[in-house]
Amino acid sequence: MATKKTKATTSKTIIKSTPKKQPSSSPISAGRDENKKSGQITARPHASKTRKSAKDQPSNTKACMVVGIGASAGGLEAITELLKSLPNNTGIAFVIILHLDPTHKSMLTEILTRLTDIPVSEIKSNITVEPNHIYVIPSNTNLVILHGMLHLLPRVEISQQNLPIDYFLSSLAEDQGNKAVGVILSGNASDGTLGLKAIKAAGGITFAQNPESAKYDGMPRHAITAGNVDFVLPPQKIARELTLLGRHSYLLAVRAQKTDDQLLNDHDNLNRIFSLLRTATGADFTYYKPTTINRRIMRRMLLNNIEGLPGYVKYLQSNPVEVKTLSQDILIGITNFFREPEAFQQLKIEVFSKLTKDRPSDVPIRIWVPGCSTGEEAYSLAISLLEYFEEQSVSYPVQIFATDINAAAIEKARSGIYPGNIMQAVAPERVRRFFNKLNSSYQICKKVREMCIFSEQNIIKDPPFSRLDLLSCRNVLIYMGPVLHRKLIPTFHYALKPAGYLMLGTSESIGTFLDLFSLLDPKFKIYSKKAIHTPLNFDFDTIEETATKLEVSGRMNNIGADLWNNYDVLKEADRIMLAKYAPAGVLINDKLEILQFRGLTDPYLTHSPGLASLNLFKMVKSRLAVELQKVIQQAGKEERPVRKEGLEVKENGQSRNLNIEVFPFKDPVEGKNYFLIVFEEIISQTEAIMEQTQSNPEDSKGGTQPEGTQQLNQLRLELAATIEYQQSIIEQREATNEELRAANEEIQSSNEELQSTYEEMETAKEELQATNEELTTVNDELRNRNLELNQVNSDLKNLLSSINIPVIILDNDLRIRRFTTVAEKVFNLIPTDVGRPLSDIKPNIAFPQLEQMILEVINTLIIKEQEVQDRWGRWYSLCIRPYRTFENKIDGVVMTLFDINALKPSLEQRQEFYDYAAIVATIREPFLVLDAEFRVKLANHSFYQAFQVAPSETKDQLIFTLGNHQWDIPILRALLVEVLPKNTCFQDFKVELNFPKIGHKVFLLNARRIAGEGNLTPLILLAFEDITGQANN
Missing domain, CATH: 3.40.50.150 (Vaccinia Virus protein VP39)
Known part of the structure; x- marks a missing residue:
């Protein structure tokens, strides 16, 4: 497919030719920064300098899913099967990364073009990926994708390890996020495993070819074993799943953003998902980042081919396994050795x-x-x-x-x-x-x-x-x-x-x-x-309890803001005040301490003499104190705004009428109570009449409003009476309060002592809690190691029980550590002998030097073997070898006895046979040693020299077939037949023969029976005396 030149030109401003280090966020790059000789590609642009994320930057990708396909040996066959099963309109862009010979031009593009109607292009640098296209990497290059554009980079040196599949898939995960798909087909080694891990972590989907269908299963098997694969299928079924994914609504360009918005706003269903996860796993994901949660949920919806969030909630409710799988997906961790x-x-x-x-x-x-x-x-x-x-x-x-x-x-x-x-x-x-x-x-x-x-x-x-x-x-x-x-x-x-x-x-x-x-x-x-005391809040269930009480909409709004601090409370107060009022007010906590002044509060609050205090009732003017206290108590008790109207306060001899309204609210995180107090100044009826009088001075002078003046005087009298009555009530309450204050001081003193004791106990509790957590962790580790140890002990016990060989394990002090059941009889042991010194045991074998040999093995680390016999006459081969620990330390010996009673005669026979051979080899006359079937078992050097034959022509051959059957003489056969059964011998049997190599010869033959001790097989010794010279004379 032709590439648009304008796009290639524009993208050159993004990729720099200057080599740079790989971004540390790429899983394949983390360790390569440490050792550049391991095959690092240094031409990739640093992610942090080129972009923040795929979301933050405009992508040239035309809103399509990008599938990276990696293969090596046997991969062409698998790619062929996959492409033949794909329709032409999947809406997907395919990028094929194959291990190619860097010294030859690749013909892969031409081959694939003949297999499919989908356009196939060999990648030229700075190509924008488009749907329904196949892009093929050229030889001797590496490939990355950035902002939806493919960029070619130089291949690493041939002497270094090159991992082009890992390299591209990691960049694909970083660039495309949850629209990335990775496929690993036939190939050796492990290239692609880390790339699939990166794609899965980014919310993408991963495939691997079924190892049984792969010509070479190394690459797929490594990826599957690492746990990075979502689907394990043959190529044809991978094509079918890719087709379904390409048609999923989430991945269609016109609906991708809409789907994200639906997830963010579907608070009810998100809340149900969090509740299911919390119930099934105990983990609360309510306050995880929404982008992380949404990406994981959408990934599971794609894998299960579910279109909407309500459908996925129903699927979770009916499938507990999927709940745990979603939890595992959310918890997936991207880590590596020596990251950065x-x-x-x-x-x-x-x-x-x-x-x-x-x-x-x-x-x-x-x-x-x-x-x-x-x-x-x-x-x-x-x-x-x-x-x-x-x-x-x-x-x-x-x-x-x-x-x-x-x-x-x-x-x-x-x-x-x-x-x-x-x-x-x-x-x-x-x-x-x-x-x-x-x-x-x-x-x-x-x-x-x-x-x-x-x-x-x-x-x-x-x-x-x-x-x-x-x-x-x-x-x-x-x-x-x-x-x-x-x-x-x-x-x-x-x-x-x-x-x-x-x-x-x-x-x-x-x-x-x-x-x-x-x-x-x-x-x-x-x-x-910093050396600041931090009181630890052990109310660790607060978040979960809050999650069940708050609406998810509140969660989505709050977690997107900055970290909650006092500023959050102030923001909440701002929201309330600006929404309804703009008068003066104060913000207080549940201890009645003023946290912030709002507007002009001088007419209502003042500083008292003495130590500075922000307590509300040490600052509020006396005429307001009682009513304000009542309103605050009522608002806190009923948890609703409470309003009190018609209060009066004097300032500089002038009266001010005002209304007070108290708004209670809570910190959404910690649940602490706060109150917003609003002072609303009002114009009284008296002031209204006075303003009316001032606005009409002529009417006042002319006496045309006598009723108004009378009414004003009447109101002033009523007001004075009311103030006097109210003042008397206040004085009574203040007297009562003084008495209560004295009692409260005594209580406060006791409370301070209790508080001090409580703080000490709280500190001790915190330390105990932390210590307990540490002990719990250590206990878990010990329990797991005990389980491993029990497993090893069980394996060892079963192994020793199933071995029909006497085995004894001794420590460095020659104390018995373990032994097999068979060893009990030979060494005269019982189960309670474990831990006893070997010297306390009288074994049933005759070998006084046993302990000395064991010590030699411990000191020299040389394996010792010795044939020993038990008291019943059975023969064993005793083997003593050092006992090596996992740390390669010597901690005793292992003794084994191999029963050689049945082999002993054969061993003795072989030894005797070797003795015969040594004797025969030293005799100058030609000799043969024959078995009962007249096969040559031994011939001395003189025989080979005299008859000019090779050992391969003689050994294990019948004497009658040697040469050209010269020795197949009836009389000789008759004589030999009688040697063993009748224990006879013959001497000076004259034989005159013509030999091809040595000519005419005359020999005197002598034969006798030879037999070893015991049950050894008897043999025939046949000697040849050359008398050719004497016969001629």
């Missing part, structure tokens, strides 16, 4: 150096890694610490607590086993030192695994660890909304020691909590704790 390697180097400089300075050698370094996923981050920290210890020639005990809400991820982390392609992120030297090869996988060495304790934990609900030196929570907060940020950052502060450190991801921050942490490294977000 420079960050770990900076940790050594900024943190490790300070943690180890003047630190006692027996004080452990305590680290917490919340949201550890499958454990790569925790193990990377452990390895970095060990490297730092080695560099500085120091050593400290290390405790790394790694937790995650995902139980499956924790189990994988505990095992420490990772696919072979994960090692692309780790330098070869680290692989050699800290990993053990297990077939096609790698396992973290035991030394590193023992530094890490993994446990299932919900950091939102469960108490944190305490007394930590370092807390590493990288790329976890990015999935959570600000409400959770506000809860977790103080929790992290509480968990750290006074000189502790916090490390977040490069795109994360502590928000408004600048009073809790100081920034040490702005690039890698390393913070040090």
